Amino acid sequence: MLHWMGTKIPADTSLRSQVYDSLRAALTAGRFTPGQKLSFRFIAGTLGVSLTPVREAIRRLVAEGAIEMQAGRSVRVPLMTKDKILELRDIRRTLEGMAVEKAAARATAAQVARLRRIASELVAVRGRGDTAADRQKIREFHFALYAIAGQPTLLQIIEGLWLRTGPYMNLLYPDYITSPRGPERRLRIIKALQDHDAPTARRAIEADIGDALSYIAGLADAAGNIAPAQPAAERKRRRGRSSPPPSGALVFP
Amino acid sequence: MLHWMGTKIPADTSLRSQVYDSLRAALTAGRFTPGQKLSFRFIAGTLGVSLTPVREAIRRLVAEGAIEMQAGRSVRVPLMTKDKILELRDIRRTLEGMAVEKAAARATAAQVARLRRIASELVAVRGRGDTAADRQKIREFHFALYAIAGQPTLLQIIEGLWLRTGPYMNLLYPDYITSPRGPERRLRIIKALQDHDAPTARRAIEADIGDALSYIAGLADAAGNIAPAQPAAERKRRRGRSSPPPSGALVFP
DNA sequence: AATCAAAATTTGTGATCACAAATTTGGCCG
DNA sequence: CGGCCAAATTTGTGATCACAAATTTTGATT
Structure with missing residues (x-):
C-alpha cells in the first residue's frame, strides 16, 4: 500500500500495470531463461489479455533495461556477462x-x-x-x-x-x-x-x-558469460483451495 | 549515426521511435511549458499518426521520468523544484x-x-x-x-x-x-x-x-519552484524552401 | 453574479483487424 | 547428410473502434 503524507495514492489498476508487475515478478524470480525470446502473443495468451496492454508494459520494461529489444522486432531476457x-x-x-x-x-x-x-x-x-x-x-x-x-x-x-x-x-x-x-x-x-x-x-x-x-x-565462465539462476523456491502454499490465484493476479507458470 | 565495432546498427524507423524522438526533442528544447498537460490525441494529431505509436512513446518517456503520469489518466511535463x-x-x-x-x-x-x-x-x-x-x-x-x-x-x-x-x-x-x-x-x-x-x-x-x-x-522562488525555460533559439534556417521539414521529421510547432 | 447538478465533450484504455517483415518449415537437389 | 530456396507461419506495428471515467460546458436556480 503506497502512502504519501497520509494521502492514499490510488493503485494503478490498469491491465498494463498488472502485466508489467507480472513480467517484473517473473523476471526477478528468474522464471524466464536469460536469452529467452518473449513474444507479445505468448505473454498476452498466458495472462489472458489482448496485445495492447502487453505492448505498453514491454515498452516500459525495455526502457528500464529489464528486457532488451533486438534490432529487428523481438524482445528477450538479457544475457548477463x-x-x-x-x-x-x-x-x-x-x-x-x-x-x-x-x-x-x-x-x-x-x-x-x-x-x-x-x-x-x-x-x-x-x-x-x-x-x-x-x-x-x-x-x-x-x-x-x-x-x-x-x-x-x-x-x-x-x-x-x-x-x-x-x-x-x-x-x-x-x-x-x-x-x-x-x-x-x-x-x-x-x-x-x-x-x-x-x-x-x-x-x-x-x-x-x-x-x-x-x-x-566470479561465477562467469571463461567466455565471461554467467549462467542463469534457478527460480527462487516458492513460498509454502496456503492450505485449502489451490487452483485459482487470488483476485485477478496475472502470473506466469 | 550509431556504430559499434564498425557494424552499423540499423536505425529504428518505427513511428513509435519517431514520436519518441519528437517528444524528446520538444521537451529538451523547452517547447512545452512545465506543468502542461499532453493529451494523446493532441500529440497524435500534431504529428499526424494514430494513437498507438503515441501511447508507446509516452510509456517510454514516463519510465525515463521525462514526463509524469497523473494518478487519474493524463500525462504532463514535470514541474521542477x-x-x-x-x-x-x-x-x-x-x-x-x-x-x-x-x-x-x-x-x-x-x-x-x-x-x-x-x-x-x-x-x-x-x-x-x-x-x-x-x-x-x-x-x-x-x-x-x-x-x-x-x-x-x-x-x-x-x-x-x-x-x-x-x-x-x-x-x-x-x-x-x-x-x-x-x-x-x-x-x-x-x-x-x-x-x-x-x-x-x-x-x-x-x-x-x-x-x-x-x-x-538558485533561480528557485521562495516556494522552491523553478520557472520554465524559454525555448532554445532555432538554428538559422537554410535558405530556399522552408515549408516542409526534411523527410518525415515529426516536429512540434 | 455565484453555485451546482446535469449534459456534452474529451480522454485514456483495451480489443481487434490488416499488413508487412521476419522466422520457421518443408522439400528439393547436391 | 547438408545446403538452399520457396511456402507457410509467426510476429511486431499501426490504425480503428467501443467504452467508461474524467473533464469541461451548460443552464437553471437562488
Missing part, C-alpha cells in the same frame, strides 16, 4: 552508498526501529531455506533504508538497477548467502544510522553490494 | 564523475583528439548567440567523453538524467554560460585524460556539473 555485472556493481555501489549516506544524516528513531525489526525478521527467515522469502526480506530492508534518504529520483534509479540484477541474485544462494557478513553489516548500518555516522554507513553498504556482485561476477 | 534539481545535481555529479574517471583510465590519443576538436568547435559556436547550437555542442562533448568510459549501462542512465534536466538547462543562458570556467574546465579534462589523471578529470567534471545545477537551483 561478467563485464555487465561489474559495471552494475560499480553503479549500484555508488548510488546505494549515496542513498545510505543521506539516510544516515536524516534517520529518525522510528525509522531506525523499523530497520531493526526488518533485520530481525530476516534473521528469522534465514536458514529456513526459503529463498524467495529471504530475498523478499533483503529487498524490504534495503528499500526501507534507501527510502529514509528522501530522494525519490535516486530511489527510482536504484529500483531500475535492482530490476536489472534481479534475475541473477538467486546465484547467491545457498553458498554466498550463508556467510555471517550480511547480518553483521546490517547491524553495523543500523548502528551507524542511529549515530548519524554517514561514512561508516556508506562503507558498510558499499562492501555489502560490492562483495555480492563480485561473487556473481 | 529546487529539491528535485539538487537531487539531480548530486546524482549527475556522482555518475558523470564516475564515467570520466573510467574514461581517463582508458582514453586513447584518437579519442582525446576528438574531444579537443569538439571543444574547439564549441568555442567557435559560443558567443554567436545560437543557444540551440551551443547546447548541442555541449552535449556532443559530454557524451563523447562519457562514451570513452565504455560502460553502456552507465551511459544509458546518464542519458536519462540529461533528459530530466534538459528542459531547464536553457536557464543557464545567457548569464551563467558566459563564464570562462566552462572552456577552462573542458581543457583541463582533456589534459587529464591525456595524462590518464583520473582524479583531476573527475574533480573538473564534478565542478562543472555541480556549479551549473547549483546555479539553476
Whole structure:
C-alpha cells in the first residue's frame, strides 16, 4: 500500500500495470531463461489479455533495461556477462552508498526501529531455506533504508538497477548467502544510522553490494558469460483451495 | 549515426521511435511549458499518426521520468523544484564523475583528439548567440567523453538524467554560460585524460556539473519552484524552401 | 453574479483487424 | 547428410473502434 503524507495514492489498476508487475515478478524470480525470446502473443495468451496492454508494459520494461529489444522486432531476457555485472556493481555501489549516506544524516528513531525489526525478521527467515522469502526480506530492508534518504529520483534509479540484477541474485544462494557478513553489516548500518555516522554507513553498504556482485561476477565462465539462476523456491502454499490465484493476479507458470 | 565495432546498427524507423524522438526533442528544447498537460490525441494529431505509436512513446518517456503520469489518466511535463534539481545535481555529479574517471583510465590519443576538436568547435559556436547550437555542442562533448568510459549501462542512465534536466538547462543562458570556467574546465579534462589523471578529470567534471545545477537551483522562488525555460533559439534556417521539414521529421510547432 | 447538478465533450484504455517483415518449415537437389 | 530456396507461419506495428471515467460546458436556480 503506497502512502504519501497520509494521502492514499490510488493503485494503478490498469491491465498494463498488472502485466508489467507480472513480467517484473517473473523476471526477478528468474522464471524466464536469460536469452529467452518473449513474444507479445505468448505473454498476452498466458495472462489472458489482448496485445495492447502487453505492448505498453514491454515498452516500459525495455526502457528500464529489464528486457532488451533486438534490432529487428523481438524482445528477450538479457544475457548477463561478467563485464555487465561489474559495471552494475560499480553503479549500484555508488548510488546505494549515496542513498545510505543521506539516510544516515536524516534517520529518525522510528525509522531506525523499523530497520531493526526488518533485520530481525530476516534473521528469522534465514536458514529456513526459503529463498524467495529471504530475498523478499533483503529487498524490504534495503528499500526501507534507501527510502529514509528522501530522494525519490535516486530511489527510482536504484529500483531500475535492482530490476536489472534481479534475475541473477538467486546465484547467491545457498553458498554466498550463508556467510555471517550480511547480518553483521546490517547491524553495523543500523548502528551507524542511529549515530548519524554517514561514512561508516556508506562503507558498510558499499562492501555489502560490492562483495555480492563480485561473487556473481566470479561465477562467469571463461567466455565471461554467467549462467542463469534457478527460480527462487516458492513460498509454502496456503492450505485449502489451490487452483485459482487470488483476485485477478496475472502470473506466469 | 550509431556504430559499434564498425557494424552499423540499423536505425529504428518505427513511428513509435519517431514520436519518441519528437517528444524528446520538444521537451529538451523547452517547447512545452512545465506543468502542461499532453493529451494523446493532441500529440497524435500534431504529428499526424494514430494513437498507438503515441501511447508507446509516452510509456517510454514516463519510465525515463521525462514526463509524469497523473494518478487519474493524463500525462504532463514535470514541474521542477529546487529539491528535485539538487537531487539531480548530486546524482549527475556522482555518475558523470564516475564515467570520466573510467574514461581517463582508458582514453586513447584518437579519442582525446576528438574531444579537443569538439571543444574547439564549441568555442567557435559560443558567443554567436545560437543557444540551440551551443547546447548541442555541449552535449556532443559530454557524451563523447562519457562514451570513452565504455560502460553502456552507465551511459544509458546518464542519458536519462540529461533528459530530466534538459528542459531547464536553457536557464543557464545567457548569464551563467558566459563564464570562462566552462572552456577552462573542458581543457583541463582533456589534459587529464591525456595524462590518464583520473582524479583531476573527475574533480573538473564534478565542478562543472555541480556549479551549473547549483546555479539553476538558485533561480528557485521562495516556494522552491523553478520557472520554465524559454525555448532554445532555432538554428538559422537554410535558405530556399522552408515549408516542409526534411523527410518525415515529426516536429512540434 | 455565484453555485451546482446535469449534459456534452474529451480522454485514456483495451480489443481487434490488416499488413508487412521476419522466422520457421518443408522439400528439393547436391 | 547438408545446403538452399520457396511456402507457410509467426510476429511486431499501426490504425480503428467501443467504452467508461474524467473533464469541461451548460443552464437553471437562488
